[in-house]
Amino acid sequence: xxxxxxxxxxxxxxxxxxxxxxxxxxxxxxxxxxxxxxxxxxxxxxxxxxxxxxxxxxxxxxxxxxxxxxxxxxxxxxxxxxxxxxxxxxxxxxxxxxxxxxxxxxxxxxxxxxxxxxxxxxxxxxxxxxxxxxxxxxxxxxxxxxxxxxxxxxxxxxxxxxxxxxxxxxxxxxxxxxxxxxxxxxxxxxxxxxxxxxxxxxxxxxxx
Numbered sequence: 001x002x003x004x005x006x007x008x009x010x011x012x013x014x015x016x017x018x019x020x021x022x023x024x025x026x027x028x029x030x031x032x033x034x035x036x037x038x039x040x041x042x043x044x045x046x047x048x049x050x051x052x053x054x055x056x057x058x059x060x061x062x063x064x065x066x067x068x069x070x071x072x073x074x075x076x077x078x079x080x081x082x083x084x085x086x087x088x089x090x091x092x093x094x095x096x097x098x099x100x101x102x103x104x105x106x107x108x109x110x111x112x113x114x115x116x117x118x119x120x121x122x123x124x125x126x127x128x129x130x131x132x133x134x135x136x137x138x139x140x141x142x143x144x145x146x147x148x149x150x151x152x153x154x155x156x157x158x159x160x161x162x163x164x165x166x167x168x169x170x171x172x173x174x175x176x177x178x179x180x181x182x183x184x185x186x187x188x189x190x191x192x193x194x195x196x197x198x199x200x201x202x203x204x205x206x207x208x
Contacts, residue, residue, distance in 0.1 A: 029057055
């Protein structure tokens with residue numbers, strides 16, 4: 001009788017433990033597979049932006065082995081019937097091809113093209129960084145199509161949020177901007193000195 005009672009307690013607890021482990025595993029997989037990724041299309045050998053069906057993979061992980069499949073691709077709907085060979089790239093390095101990861105790694109090691117400030121970690125919520133194109137136009141990250149990201153990172157330079165606001169104001173209101181060609185030094189763009197004899201600029205008297 002006692003053995004039967006023990007078994008009645010142990011078996012449900014063991015089953016609940018197995019289910020809990022599978023649920024944790026499925027939840028972790030779901031979070032890991034979220035987000036847009038950049039892969040090299042097997043057909044065109046060019047960058048493509050894709051998303052993995054994270055929910056489908058998580059449901060499969062609950063009952064067995066998860067199999068990846070795409071839920072979206074920048075080449076769809078025209079090539080929606082492709083063999084999804086690009087999934088092998090995600091299976092090998094799921095984090096390295098994330099758009100956010102690529103941007104953060106690129107941004108972290110650079111300085112602002114205007115003020116020279118070290119940019120550090122990307123802030124996706126507030127005061128996001130931006131990009132300066134070869135044409136001198138400043139754009140935000142969300143204005144760049146994910147599939148164009150590799151090419152953009154090769155041709156653009158990073159901007160801090162403050163310089164992006166300043167350059168956007170200069171572009172939209174050029175009649176309100178006065179250029180003062182002062183020399184800027186230091187990581188925060190400190191001004192080294194004031195220009196002498198510049199037209200339209202009055203220099204303050206020197207202090208005794």
